[in-house]
Amino acid sequence: GAQSLFGKKKGLDDLLGKFTTGLAVGFMVLAIILTIVA
Incomplete structure (x- = not known):
């Protein structure tokens, strides 16, 4: 229950x-890239 919920959160x-x-x-x-192009 709570353990699987915690695992999902992680x-x-x-x-x-x-x-x-x-x-x-x-x-x-x-x-x-912008620095090189500009």
Whole structure:
């Protein structure tokens, strides 16, 4: 019950962390590309 709910929450947090990290890396790459092009 509560344990499986906690496990789902942890998985969601991991997913959110990966998404946030991916977003940050994407922005960094975008900034570098814009700097090179401009």
